[in-house]
Amino acid sequence: MSDRNEIPVDPHVAVVATATGVIDGDLTTADGRPLKKALQSANAVRRRRAFYLVAPLLVFILVTFIFPIGQMLHRSFYNEGFTVHEDVTTGVRTPIMTDLTAWFEAHPRGTEPDEAAFVALRNGIAQLDELKAAGSAGTRINYIRSGSRSMFTKAGRKWDKMEPPYKEAFLELDEEWGDPELWSAMRSASHSYTLDFYLAAVDLARDVEGQVVAVDVKRQVYVKLFIRTLILSVLITFLTFILAYPIAHLLATLPLRYSNLLMIFVLLPFWTSLLVRTTSWMVLLQSQGVVNDALVATGLLSDENRLQMMYNQIGTVVAMTHILLPFMVLPLYSVMRPIDPSYVRAARSLGATSWTAFRRIYFPQTVPGIGAGALLVFILAVGYYITPALVGGADGQLISNLIAFHMQKSLNWSLAAALASILLAGVLVLYWLYDKLVGIDNLKLG
Amino acid sequence: MKIKSILMASALAGVAGAALAESHGGQEVVMMSWGGAYGKSQEEAYNKPFTAETGIPVTMVDADNPATPLKAQVEAGNVSIDVADVEFSDAVRLCDEGLLEEIDPSILPPAPDGTPAAEDFIDGAIQDCAVANIVWSTVMAYNADAFTTAPDSIDDFFNLDEFPGKRGLRKTAKATLEMALMADGVPAGEVYDVLETEEGIDRAFAKLDTIKDSIVWWEAGAQPPQLLADGEVTMSTAYNGRIFNAAVAEGQPLEIVWDGQILDFDLFVIPKGAPHKDAAMQYIAFATDTQRLADQAKWISYGPARKSSGALVGLYQDGKTEMAPHMPTAAANLENALVNNFEFWVDMDAELNERFNAWLAQ
Numbered sequence: 001m002s003d004r005n006e007i008p009v010d011p012h013v014a015v016v017a018t019a020t021g022v023i024d025g026d027l028t029t030a031d032g033r034p035l036k037k038a039l040q041s042a043n044a045v046r047r048r049r050a051f052y053l054v055a056p057l058l059v060f061i062l063v064t065f066i067f068p069i070g071q072m073l074h075r076s077f078y079n080e081g082f083t084v085h086e087d088v089t090t091g092v093r094t095p096i097m098t099d100l101t102a103w104f105e106a107h108p109r110g111t112e113p114d115e116a117a118f119v120a121l122r123n124g125i126a127q128l129d130e131l132k133a134a135g136s137a138g139t140r141i142n143y144i145r146s147g148s149r150s151m152f153t154k155a156g157r158k159w160d161k162m163e164p165p166y167k168e169a170f171l172e173l174d175e176e177w178g179d180p181e182l183w184s185a186m187r188s189a190s191h192s193y194t195l196d197f198y199l200a201a202v203d204l205a206r207d208v209e210g211q212v213v214a215v216d217v218k219r220q221v222y223v224k225l226f227i228r229t230l231i232l233s234v235l236i237t238f239l240t241f242i243l244a245y246p247i248a249h250l251l252a253t254l255p256l257r258y259s260n261l262l263m264i265f266v267l268l269p270f271w272t273s274l275l276v277r278t279t280s281w282m283v284l285l286q287s288q289g290v291v292n293d294a295l296v297a298t299g300l301l302s303d304e305n306r307l308q309m310m311y312n313q314i315g316t317v318v319a320m321t322h323i324l325l326p327f328m329v330l331p332l333y334s335v336m337r338p339i340d341p342s343y344v345r346a347a348r349s350l351g352a353t354s355w356t357a358f359r360r361i362y363f364p365q366t367v368p369g370i371g372a373g374a375l376l377v378f379i380l381a382v383g384y385y386i387t388p389a390l391v392g393g394a395d396g397q398l399i400s401n402l403i404a405f406h407m408q409k410s411l412n413w414s415l416a417a418a419l420a421s422i423l424l425a426g427v428l429v430l431y432w433l434y435d436k437l438v439g440i441d442n443l444k445l446g
Numbered sequence: 447m448k449i450k451s452i453l454m455a456s457a458l459a460g461v462a463g464a465a466l467a468e469s470h471g472g473q474e475v476v477m478m479s480w481g482g483a484y485g486k487s488q489e490e491a492y493n494k495p496f497t498a499e500t501g502i503p504v505t506m507v508d509a510d511n512p513a514t515p516l517k518a519q520v521e522a523g524n525v526s527i528d529v530a531d532v533e534f535s536d537a538v539r540l541c542d543e544g545l546l547e548e549i550d551p552s553i554l555p556p557a558p559d560g561t562p563a564a565e566d567f568i569d570g571a572i573q574d575c576a577v578a579n580i581v582w583s584t585v586m587a588y589n590a591d592a593f594t595t596a597p598d599s600i601d602d603f604f605n606l607d608e609f610p611g612k613r614g615l616r617k618t619a620k621a622t623l624e625m626a627l628m629a630d631g632v633p634a635g636e637v638y639d640v641l642e643t644e645e646g647i648d649r650a651f652a653k654l655d656t657i658k659d660s661i662v663w664w665e666a667g668a669q670p671p672q673l674l675a676d677g678e679v680t681m682s683t684a685y686n687g688r689i690f691n692a693a694v695a696e697g698q699p700l701e702i703v704w705d706g707q708i709l710d711f712d713l714f715v716i717p718k719g720a721p722h723k724d725a726a727m728q729y730i731a732f733a734t735d736t737q738r739l740a741d742q743a744k745w746i747s748y749g750p751a752r753k754s755s756g757a758l759v760g761l762y763q764d765g766k767t768e769m770a771p772h773m774p775t776a777a778a779n780l781e782n783a784l785v786n787n788f789e790f791w792v793d794m795d796a797e798l799n800e801r802f803n804a805w806l807a808q
Binding site: 131132133134135136139142143146147148149150153218219220221224225228286287288311389390393394395397402405409410412 | 539542543544612617618658661662663665676677678789792793794795796797798799800801803804805806807
């Protein structure tokens with residue numbers, strides 16, 4: 001740095017005293033503008049330039065990140081499957097089931113559906129058939145009550161042959177049309193805004209009277225998986241910390257030429273495809289795999305008692321710990337590298353035991369790295385799904401596997417969005433807790 | 447000079463091509479399928495003979511899942527494909543959404559012995575907007591090296607005493623619950639009636655409970671042959687084409703048990719607004735006739751969707767493997783076979799998979 005102790009002067013703004021010579025007068029620039037204003041406008045220009053520089057990034061983030069995520073979250077409490085039909089080719093939006101919605105509004109929950117209700121239903125289905133929307137409207141009801149979709153598609157094919165009274169006609173077509181659960185489901189679905197998906201995402205449902213109740217114990221799965229995801233993620237974060245701390249310490253204290261070589265060993269797996277690493281663990285850990293074969297060959301294990309280390313929680317924890325390890329090593333390394341070894345030496349020379357010196361001097365200086373690493377690993381672990389899907393078997397599945405299931409297979413995007421929103425909220429709460437306990441400014445990513 | 451002649455040549459070729467196209471009324475068929483060995487089988491068995499007979503050229507386009515681009519094209523109002531090969535669930539869903547042309551079954555030719563098409567096709571193979579061409583199936587397969595006596599029925603899958611070892615199953619309720627019920631003694635014809643009831647679902651899960659600790663779950667179709675060949679499992683459910691390929695083309699000691707197989711279709715559909723709709727109809731009628739469906743089996747071990755094609759199935763492309771016994775639709779293999787009920791699964795998918803996932807997590 002410069003060894004002259006001059007105050008740096010912005011060469012673009014020549015500062016002169018005012019010509020009148022009054023000492024307490026305003027300072028102006030060479031062209032006579034007040035200095036304060038000149039500075040303000042110069043700063044404004046600079047700020048605008050800075051904004052233009054980040055504008056592409058801002059637009060990029062808005063378009064590719066904030067907007068789609070916002071739309072996704074919107075889906076978790078907004079579903080028009082039973083209220084509006086959008087024609088795919090023309091984009092024309094038609095309100096559907098309007099008569100039935102009006103009937104629901106005129107009659108409180110629990111009213112036995114009368115002939116007027118069935119007439120409204122028939123009109124709605126006639127319109128659905130015209131729009132070719134019986135399948136999609138039925139799917140919306142099917143999310144709440146299984147078995148409803150085919151009732152709508154069937155009724156869509158047969159409505160024109162129905163004769164009044166329509167209540168009997170519908171019940172003759174399928175007596176399930178009289179099921180109070182079905183009417184309760186249609187009532188819920190007749191509003192585009194709904195909390196049904198959040199209820200479903202925490203194993204709750206609305207009963208016929210509209211009360212929130214727990215779903216049948218045989219169908220409860222999401223709460224259990226949320227808890228499991230949380231526990232496994234904490235465990236994996238802890239394991240990566242235990243493993244990464246000594247590695248990072250070694251890397252930080254070795255002479256550069258050795259530590260660079262070792263760093264390659266940390267980074268090489270990091271650069272390898274996730275699938276390759278996951279599959280390698282399968283080759284190692286499966287019951288006919290390398291580890292078991294070695295144990296059997298050395299006589300430590302009999303052939304019948306091969307260890308089951310894959311397709312269960314052990315497999316998930318081992319593979320994910322390995323895959324996420326670099327995310328812990330790198331932040332730790334970056335905080336350990338600049339720690340001056342003379343601090344610990346000073347502590348030792350003042351009589352501290354090596355444990356005390358570590359605990360009181362070295363460890364506190366690495367906390368920002370631990371925080372950053374733990375946060376990274378934890379957040380990544382909470383959202384992991386390829387590895388648990390491949391090695392998790394039955395009990396190594398995480399909540400993200402079910403989110404993927406609802407995104408890709410069942411196509412119930414609203415439920416997937418509700419599950420994802422809860423997960424996101426959970427992560428934000430943990431982030432807030434971290435900020436309260438450790439302080440977010442005390443975070444060092446590298 | 448050289449450039450000029452190339453330009454001239456290509457211009458001439460263009461004119462010639464246009465003239466050729468004009469000669470059969472500007473007709474052509476753009477067909478979208480899945481590529482790979484399956485696409486090749488269609489190219490050889492359907493497209494080449496169709497062009498030879500009618501003079502209408504067929505252009506083949508590959509897609510990961512033709513239903514996706516088809517949906518995008520119709521929604522964008524810019525359709526370039528005439529025929530697509532899609533899965534059952536997609537065919538019904540796209541038809542429900544009004545994205546497909548309806549296909550009149552009367553255009554389909556009868557079997558050589560005069561049986562009308564409606565009776566000649568396997569049940570469910572003709573839908574409002576779709577006609578099936580092949581049948582694939584989820585079967586039980588085993589590693590022949592693992593057992594001294596060969597398993598021969600679906601109950602053996604659940605018999606851990608006589609046939610020890612791990613079992614591979616696909617991590618989904620579909621097919622798994624049906625197999626459990628068939629193994630528990632429910633005849634194929636009654637499976638979906640039983641599975642509709644609460645007791646039936648409990649019964650299926652109770653059967654699965656008996657082997658739960660021995661199950662290795664798979665998700666991708668390539669996994670079961672691998673798990674079986676590695677000895678990781680001794681028996682597994684699998685797609686029949688994958689096992690055939692591992693056994694015949696790669697020489698692995700894998701065998702299929704056809705008892706309790708679950709059949710599924712791939713179907714031809716025509717998107718709404720297809721540029722050559724009439725030629726597409728003509729193509730579908732031609733490609734799904736008895737001989738064409740039988741010819742396809744030469745190239746891949748998926749079964750023809752017509753009963754009358756079974757007798758005409760010949761040798762595999764290696765020239766020595768008789769394909770007939772490897773077809774999911776061979777008479778001997780159909781003795782206790784279940785046809786996947788799409789309607790049942792669109793209705794019950796959510797509930798059964800929730801229960802399935804809850805059962806897994808227990």
